[in-house]
Structure formats: structure tokens, C-alpha cells
Amino acid sequence: MKIAVDAMGGDFAPQVVVEGVEQARDLYPELEFDLYGLADQVTPLIKDQTRIKVINTTEMIEMGEEPVRAIRKKKDSSIVRAATAVREGQADAFFSAGNTGAILAAGLLIVGRVKGIDRPGLTSILPIANPDHPGQRFVYLDSGANAESKEKNVLQFAQLGRFYSERVLGVENPRVALLNNGAESDKGDTFHKNVHAQLAADPDVNFVGNVEGGDLLLGKADVIVSDGWTANVALKATEGTAKLMIKLIKAGVKKGGLRALLGAWLLKPMLVDIKNLMNASTYGGAVLLGLKAPVVKTHGSADPDAIRNTIGQIKQMLDSKVIDETVEYFSPTPEKVDNLTEND
Amino acid sequence: MKIAVDAMGGDFAPQVVVEGVEQARDLYPELEFDLYGLADQVTPLIKDQTRIKVINTTEMIEMGEEPVRAIRKKKDSSIVRAATAVREGQADAFFSAGNTGAILAAGLLIVGRVKGIDRPGLTSILPIANPDHPGQRFVYLDSGANAESKEKNVLQFAQLGRFYSERVLGVENPRVALLNNGAESDKGDTFHKNVHAQLAADPDVNFVGNVEGGDLLLGKADVIVSDGWTANVALKATEGTAKLMIKLIKAGVKKGGLRALLGAWLLKPMLVDIKNLMNASTYGGAVLLGLKAPVVKTHGSADPDAIRNTIGQIKQMLDSKVIDETVEYFSPTPEKVDNLTEND
Structure with a gap:
């Protein structure tokens, strides 16, 4: 090879x-x-x-x-x-x-x-933030290859994602979800309602419904698909907020004097665990599937x-x-x- | 009243x-x-x-x-x-x-x-996560009144947002930004490129360009506008990740024994500050503008x-x-x- x-x-x-x-x-x-x-x-x-x-x-x-x-x-x-x-x-x-x-x-x-x-999808392998199952990951696409996606593109992303999850990550019958603006099946704009209906009707896909922007890292699915626009914005918001929280903690420790310094030293193993968990590069790169x-x-x-x-x-x-x-x-x-x- | x-x-x-x-x-x-x-x-x-x-x-x-x-x-x-x-x-x-x-x-x-x-926008007042300027906020819309927005809707959101920022929050000549998938002015799908060009050409709006999903809370603008779809997903991703980080810290302290408990007690004032800073309800509710x-x-x-x-x-x-x-x-x-x- x-x-x-x-x-x-x-x-x-x-x-x-x-x-x-x-x-x-x-x-x-x-x-x-x-x-x-x-x-x-x-x-x-x-x-x-x-x-x-x-x-x-x-x-x-x-x-x-x-x-x-x-x-x-x-x-x-x-x-x-x-x-x-x-x-x-x-x-x-x-x-x-x-x-x-x-x-x-x-x-x-x-x-x-x-x-x-028709269009390849940029695929990120992201952490499931469950400290009880360290190393669990899910497949997320299209995180940014296409600023504009058609319905059939997202349907193809679902197939690409489930193959990756099954073959590369070893997940049996991977659960596929659609990033949407609400959990219920009638949520979304026309585009996402149509994609939802087609994924639900596809016998090849183990479709588990919608997930919202706040649920990305919660392990609700093994594959989360979305048009490239939405997936890109949601991924950046997620990564940006995780980084911001770590920055706020660091700034807080700096301002908090000796007491905070000692507290941070005691919590360091745990904070390092969280940082590693949230650090996408532990899990490899982004694949153009x-x-x-x-x-x-x-x-x-x-x-x-x-x-x-x-x-x-x-x-x-x-x-x-x-x-x-x-x-x-x-x-x-x-x-x-x-x-x-x-x-x- | x-x-x-x-x-x-x-x-x-x-x-x-x-x-x-x-x-x-x-x-x-x-x-x-x-x-x-x-x-x-x-x-x-x-x-x-x-x-x-x-x-x-x-x-x-x-x-x-x-x-x-x-x-x-x-x-x-x-x-x-x-x-x-x-x-x-x-x-x-x-x-x-x-x-x-x-x-x-x-x-x-x-x-x-x-x-x-044409369409009102659901407007959230969100924290700017800068511990040096506690209480600073920005105006964010449409966070979810419309699953589908037209270009002219987003242009109207910009006017509604700047009036709110100026009148209610007392910001002089508020900086207005557009949520997009990249910071450069040529970024975005056709819709967002068009909105960008129209905002840039509007003499009534102090337009400062694009912000990305990871920049929402960083204080780059006093008003951030977006179509209702993108703004909703990005807001949920931001809120969800902030909550997740707090949950991970709590779980880590629980698992870390006496050492972590003591560390958490020492860091408590700082962690409470961060939690309050990120807690949107400190700043009021969402307004249908x-x-x-x-x-x-x-x-x-x-x-x-x-x-x-x-x-x-x-x-x-x-x-x-x-x-x-x-x-x-x-x-x-x-x-x-x-x-x-x-x-x-």
C-alpha cells in the first residue's frame, strides 16, 4: 500500500x-x-x-x-x-x-x-462525548465540500457515511440521522422534509430520524448527514464553543489567584481528558468520500x-x-x- | 404600561x-x-x-x-x-x-x-463571552421563526436588529454581521452571497462582513443576522456544546474522587461565573421582532x-x-x- x-x-x-x-x-x-x-x-x-x-x-x-x-x-x-x-x-x-x-x-x-x-462529501470523524464509552466516534458529512447541496446529494452522503461507519469503524448496521431544526419528523424546510421522507423510505438505510444542532456529540446516531451548508455551520459552532469554554476556564484560572491555580492543578487530569475527548484530530482527518x-x-x-x-x-x-x-x-x-x- | x-x-x-x-x-x-x-x-x-x-x-x-x-x-x-x-x-x-x-x-x-x-424574526439576546466585559450582549436573529427565509427577510432582520441594539441595548452605531460559512466576502452559497452584497450596499447598516459559526459569542458584531434555518441550527449547536462541556466537567469531578472534588470546590467561583455567562436566560427572553x-x-x-x-x-x-x-x-x-x- x-x-x-x-x-x-x-x-x-x-x-x-x-x-x-x-x-x-x-x-x-x-x-x-x-x-x-x-x-x-x-x-x-x-x-x-x-x-x-x-x-x-x-x-x-x-x-x-x-x-x-x-x-x-x-x-x-x-x-x-x-x-x-x-x-x-x-x-x-x-x-x-x-x-x-x-x-x-x-x-x-x-x-x-x-x-x-454526483458530489463527494467532506466527512469528519467526530467524538461521541460519552466518558463511559471513550473513543466512540460518529461519521458526519458533508462538513464543507459543498456550499449548496441537492436532495440527492444528501441521500448519497447517507450511503457513503454508512459504508464508512460499517467498514472502517466497525459499526454494525449503523444508525443514520439527518441534521434538522427539530427532532420531530415533520420539522424542517421543504428541502429537509423531502430528504427525511426519502431516507425513511430507503430500505438500505437504518434511518433513526432527525437530530438537532445541539445533539451532534451526544451519540444519537453513528452517521449524521446534512447538506454541506448546514453541516459546516453547525460543526464550526460546536468546535468553536468547545474551544471557547476551554479558553474561558483558562482565563478564569489566571484571574482566580492561588486558589484557582491549585484547583486547576487538582482538576488537570480531568480537564485534559475532556480536551482530548473534544479534540477531533485524535480521531484522524477529514475524508473526501x-x-x-x-x-x-x-x-x-x-x-x-x-x-x-x-x-x-x-x-x-x-x-x-x-x-x-x-x-x-x-x-x-x-x-x-x-x-x-x-x-x- | x-x-x-x-x-x-x-x-x-x-x-x-x-x-x-x-x-x-x-x-x-x-x-x-x-x-x-x-x-x-x-x-x-x-x-x-x-x-x-x-x-x-x-x-x-x-x-x-x-x-x-x-x-x-x-x-x-x-x-x-x-x-x-x-x-x-x-x-x-x-x-x-x-x-x-x-x-x-x-x-x-x-x-x-x-x-x-414580510416576516418577523425571532430575536435572541446572547452573551459576548468576554470575561473582561461582563454583561455585554449581542442581538441574534432569526433564531427560529422561519424555517425558510428569503433574501429580503434577512435584510429586514438587519434593520430590526440594529434598531433593537441601538434603542434597547444602547449600542451606538451597532456593527451588523452576517452568519456565513467563511469570513471572506466571497464566501457562501448564492443566497448568502447576495445578502452579503445587499447589506454591504445599504447605507443605513454598519455592515462589518461575515462571521462563522464558531465566532458567534466572540463579540465580532453587535447584531448577527441569518436566515432562520442556519441561525437556529447554529444557536442550538452553540448552546448544546456549552451545556455538554458543563456536563462533562460535572461527570469528570464525580469520577475523579476526593482530589477532583477538592479541585472543583476551589474552582467553583470561576465555574459558576462561566455558567452564568453562558446562561442566556440571564439576558431575558426571545423577542419576535x-x-x-x-x-x-x-x-x-x-x-x-x-x-x-x-x-x-x-x-x-x-x-x-x-x-x-x-x-x-x-x-x-x-x-x-x-x-x-x-x-x-
Whole structure:
């Protein structure tokens, strides 16, 4: 299994990327890595070149660049070259901590969609905040690949999400829910009412109904789907509030003098647990599901551990053959083609 | 100033409503209250009937009822009677802690819209989480009156929000922002891009651009507007996460033994400060802005303090004449009528 790595992506690239890749290489003997980037910067950072090859590229896509234009213009950038390697079968998956828009564009335009999928969905693996079941996670999409989604996109997200939950996370018959503005089945605008009805009618989906924005982390479902607009805003509100609470606690301790300092020291193990629980990077990166190969990004400020975890997640995706299942499910069978012809 | 109170609304009505009203009556000598509800239940709870009159009603709208149907059928319910009193000028404002949908429907269908306003917006007054400026708040709408909003609705929300911020909260030249999926001005789906452009072009609005879902409580604006769908989901995600963090801390203290208990005791003043800061009911209820009179709801589990605070907020609205300003702004002047004719 070979992973094409954008060595130049991320706030602390290439140093942190190389460190994370070396950790993952030591952990997974079956993995090989092609690191795309400025060779004279990348190569000296590698401590042990076992199963790691550097492929020189001359361009870089910066964090602020307009994604589609950058992908089209910078043919020799690390992102374009790594994605192209995956398309041409020289690697099995693509990993980057760089410009999110450029990664999404490279996934869509270079790696390519699974036939039958209209829009891939950016998929986050998020914690279920139940301290009694540490490490439980759920699948959340589309967290931001599409600012505008159609009903059929969300229905496809449900299939993509349940395959991931089942194959990669090992959840049996995953419960799928729809993010909506109320728990009752008649809630929502026209769009979400229609999606709800179609999910409820789908025999392939174990649909458990609506969840509200405040319920995301409560473990009510194994997969939560939404149009890309709503999911993006709700995820940012959730992450932002968790960070804000931690910031308020820190500020409060600082202002509270010796008493607060002592209290914080006593509570530290517990507060660290909560911080880790709420820290999404413990659980890997965000996957652009619906593509022909794993395309996975982690955030720009990821540390080597987060990069190692994300590579572990890519390995799980490859081992589980979740993409083969997706291709199979969406590929037109003679029966499906007949149906299409009838409807057209 | 007379307030028509739904004495039967809320999880602990009428007991808690009567207590809150008596607190507010003691605090504000200029306020009178008409309490609509089952007189044989309400009257015995009142300790001192000064400036409080009970008006008997025979029906009740329950929490689960379909709002519009309930409003149309239950003519002698406390909600319908109290709203009708406002429409007929027997009271200046309507307050309830009952069925949100029924309150919104009664506001819209009975109290009625200001001429020129297409859809009223449910407006929450939320905390700015800056411990250095305790008590700072911002205006957030539409947090849930409309599952589907048009562009012109959001533009009207911006006007309604800035009047409230200026008049009721005393903010000079309030900064207005749009909830969007990115901070840059080119972000968003078509709808939000269009709203952004129109807000930026409006000379009446001090528009400061987009804020993201994670920025709601950070004080980047005095008024944050959004379509009702997005604002509802983002608010629930924010509130839900804040509650979840407090729950996780409590669970962690419980599991952490004596050490954690001692730590929690030492940190208690700080944790209580954070809890209070994040507790929206400290700041009053949610106002349905765009109506001819203040229609204000608080949540069903409100305690007497929250009800007293909400009545204080209604008094501020009446004192500030914010609704007169709204009527004035949206009423057709000869000039505006000319413009309309030209465009039509």
C-alpha cells in the first residue's frame, strides 16, 4: 500500500509532515510513502529513508490561493503531483495538511468521483462525548465540500457515511440521522422534509430520524448527514464553543489567584481528558468520500501525532475496501439501467 | 404600561409565572399585569394583588400542539386571549413561557406585523463571552421563526436588529454581521452571497462582513443576522456544546474522587461565573421582532428570576419606543412609494 503525501502542506511543513510519516512508517510495516515536495527541503529532514521516497516538485499551493485556479495552473505543485500519482495508479491514497479548497479540488478534478456519485462529501470523524464509552466516534458529512447541496446529494452522503461507519469503524448496521431544526419528523424546510421522507423510505438505510444542532456529540446516531451548508455551520459552532469554554476556564484560572491555580492543578487530569475527548484530530482527518481513492486532509496546525493518526485512518480505509463497496453500490447494474431508461 | 401575561405557559406554570411577575411588579412600579389563565389555579398563588389582575380563560395550548391549528381553535386559551388583548390595545406587550410555535403564531396572526415587514424574526439576546466585559450582549436573529427565509427577510432582520441594539441595548452605531460559512466576502452559497452584497450596499447598516459559526459569542458584531434555518441550527449547536462541556466537567469531578472534588470546590467561583455567562436566560427572553407590539417568550423551564428578567426586557423595549422607530422606518413615505412605482 502506497500513500502519496503532500510534504509541503500545513503550517509547519515539511518538518511536521516528515515526522508524522516516519511515526506511521514505524507503526505500519505494510505502508510505503511517496513524499511530494521540494526535495532539497524534504530529504534532509528524513531520519530513516526505509519505505519513504521523495519526489521533487517545484511549485507550492499557498493557503490563501483560489483552489480551482491553483490546481489548473500549478501542475508541478506537490498537491497536483500527489493527486495525479493516485489517479495514475502509482499510489493508493492521497494525504495533505494543506489548503483545504485545493485538496478538495484536486480530489474532485484529478483523483475523480466514483461513477454514480454526483458530489463527494467532506466527512469528519467526530467524538461521541460519552466518558463511559471513550473513543466512540460518529461519521458526519458533508462538513464543507459543498456550499449548496441537492436532495440527492444528501441521500448519497447517507450511503457513503454508512459504508464508512460499517467498514472502517466497525459499526454494525449503523444508525443514520439527518441534521434538522427539530427532532420531530415533520420539522424542517421543504428541502429537509423531502430528504427525511426519502431516507425513511430507503430500505438500505437504518434511518433513526432527525437530530438537532445541539445533539451532534451526544451519540444519537453513528452517521449524521446534512447538506454541506448546514453541516459546516453547525460543526464550526460546536468546535468553536468547545474551544471557547476551554479558553474561558483558562482565563478564569489566571484571574482566580492561588486558589484557582491549585484547583486547576487538582482538576488537570480531568480537564485534559475532556480536551482530548473534544479534540477531533485524535480521531484522524477529514475524508473526501465519493472519490475513487482515499483523499484525506488534516488541519494545517496538525502535529506529528495527528498526522500519524490520519495515516492510520487511511490504512483502515484501504484495508476495509470501503471504496470498492461504494463503487459496487453505485455502479449501474443491468436492472438499474433499465429503471433509468424507464424514468427517462 | 400593561403586560398581558400567559399565566399557563411553561413547565412550572402557573406557580413560577406568578412568582416572576410578582418580582417584576415589585421592581418596576410603572408596570401593570393582566394574567390570563385558569383563575381558580392562578389567583390563589398571588401573594399581593397590587397591579396584578387575573383574567379567567378556560382553555390551554399544550406544548406538543400544532401551533396554527391550536391558535385558530382554542379561542379561549390564555395565549389567544392575551395576544388579542394586545391587538385591541388593552395591553402594551405579550409575554409567555409556553409553546413556542403557538406564541409565534399568535404574534403573527393576532398581534400582527408592522406594515412593510414580510416576516418577523425571532430575536435572541446572547452573551459576548468576554470575561473582561461582563454583561455585554449581542442581538441574534432569526433564531427560529422561519424555517425558510428569503433574501429580503434577512435584510429586514438587519434593520430590526440594529434598531433593537441601538434603542434597547444602547449600542451606538451597532456593527451588523452576517452568519456565513467563511469570513471572506466571497464566501457562501448564492443566497448568502447576495445578502452579503445587499447589506454591504445599504447605507443605513454598519455592515462589518461575515462571521462563522464558531465566532458567534466572540463579540465580532453587535447584531448577527441569518436566515432562520442556519441561525437556529447554529444557536442550538452553540448552546448544546456549552451545556455538554458543563456536563462533562460535572461527570469528570464525580469520577475523579476526593482530589477532583477538592479541585472543583476551589474552582467553583470561576465555574459558576462561566455558567452564568453562558446562561442566556440571564439576558431575558426571545423577542419576535417586526410585530406591532413586544411579543416575548422565555423557555419553558424558566425560573422566576428568568421571568423577572424577561419582563424587565419588555419594559426596556416599551421605554425605548423601538417599535415606533420600526414602524416609522418601514412605513411608505411619498418618496418610497415613488421608488416602488418606478421599479414595478
